[in-house]
Amino acid sequence: MRYSIGELARRTGLTIKAVRFYSDRGLVPPSGRNTAGQRRYDDAALARLGLVRTLRELGLDLATIRRIADGEVAVADIAARHVEALEAEIRLLRLRQAVLTAIASRGSTNEETRLVHELALLSEAERRHLVDDFLAEALGDRPGLAGVARTLTPELPEDPSPEQLDAWIALAELTRDVEFRAILRRLADQLEPGLRRDLAAEVRKAVTPALEAGIAPDTPEAASIVDGLGLDPRELREWLEAVNDPRRERYLGLLAVVNGWAAPESLAPTLDWLTAASSRP
Template structure:
């Protein structure tokens, strides 16, 4: 018969406390192999290996229910590892975005209101971040097919593994997109574009367009867009 160990020896071999071993044993993750005549739990070498796997999976953040399914071969360890790796990747991207926000706050001396806005932006999912920019572009250019190509070009899309610079640029770009005064300014620019380029109007309309100064925030939006999307720097040339 294989050698059996008391719970204290099992704890020593695995580097866990007796309390932790008893906890996993009570929940059926590492049941005792046998009991001594006095009723004390005893474990074999397979229990040592099983407990070490439990410890490793717990340290990686898996919940007990998932660990039980892996131990009982109801779930493939490779599938669980892949799913957990993706979940961790999402958490890492979120943490990097939050770090970018804190860096921006520290460097720019943001107000509490600006901090609240940036914090809200940091909590957005990938889909929600995309929707935020889409909403901005639809708000200023509308659904006119004339602007379809422009809307697509001006869409900011963070890569799967953005740099700190790209994250900080996205935060600032998102802040700009939320400013109603900026939206109004870009709407006027879009209207000017439609008058002069898309639907040429009267000489008076053209003259009015030429007299309107370009909002400097638009240049900044293009610069930030280039950083986020990994393009060469873009600037307004009109």
């Protein structure tokens, strides 16, 4: 069957101008001409034009389309390469979206915008260096705390969500807080050689029933719970002052978002109760 340019356009949904453009560039050559010299196309040209249209809509350039149509390369091989390129482009677009979302949500100044962009675009090695430097100063050179360091290490995914990237930026900013580093250092110091135990877990176990039962911190029952912990009052006060700093809990919450963990249960009510109970004369 023979088709005119207009018939090809109707059958493929392209404009006559587009069909003529592809024909002029040799992508869809005519199979002949009529007596008036007008180009005519056969079924093979119709099928070829359908392929050209599909590949153009998928974003392939004309040179690549010609190679596929001429059988020089397999469309599957080209598609695989384009998938990789698109995935990289999508990751970049998502990263840009997450950065802009973070900037917008924070109402950032020009300087804050620069910092947010800088932190967001750190390479994995640069992020690791930033975190390792923070943990080294906060925990010190203590092989016995290697496990603690691992649990405090953020692992930002290769393709983070806007929430994860925003949490990473906030966490990275927190690691630069000199006072926060000092607080963690104090907690680490208390693990050697004094409070060599998971005191937070012990406190939660001891205090939670009291909170649930509505026991006030200024009662004999509360005093008995504090005594049951078996800690020197001065050590307990120092531990509470450091562990109950809101920045510690904020770090853990941000860490959970970055790493895709469940949100940690707040220890603040327990620590507030114990602080009050241990402060009574």
